[in-house]
Amino acid sequence: MAQVLPETEIQERLRQLPGWSREGKMLHCERKFKDFVEAIAFVNQLVEPAETAAHHPDLEISYNKVTISLTTHDAGGLTEKDFQMAQTISELK
Numbered sequence: 001m002a003q004v005l006p007e008t009e010i011q012e013r014l015r016q017l018p019g020w021s022r023e024g025k026m027l028h029c030e031r032k033f034k035d036f037v038e039a040i041a042f043v044n045q046l047v048e049p050a051e052t053a054a055h056h057p058d059l060e061i062s063y064n065k066v067t068i069s070l071t072t073h074d075a076g077g078l079t080e081k082d083f084q085m086a087q088t089i090s091e092l093k
């Protein structure tokens, strides 16, 4: 099972993830789009990488705004998997 990262590493990894913030055991990122259709198109792009990694973001959709949250439930905190998925999500248009 993935291990929760040490606090110092979490801080360091966060500095390399512009647009992401950390709240306790979660990483969060908010993306804004032209409209609901584009927001959903973005969400659909998350399906394949999430399934491939077996690591699934929590999603909140509010019209044209998508809030993405990541944590590793199994480990009870932030792990390598969360930072890898955050990086993958950041690279999506």
Ligand SMILES: C[C@H](O)[C@H](O)[C@H]1CNC2=NC(N)=NC(=O)C2=N1
Pocket (backbone or CB within 6 Å): 054, 055, 056, 057, 058, 070, 071, 072, 073, 074, 075
């Ligand atoms: C068995 C399966 O791999 C696990 O339940 C996965 C599924 N997707 C997951 N997604 C996230 N975000 N955290 C998890 O701990 C997690 N666990």
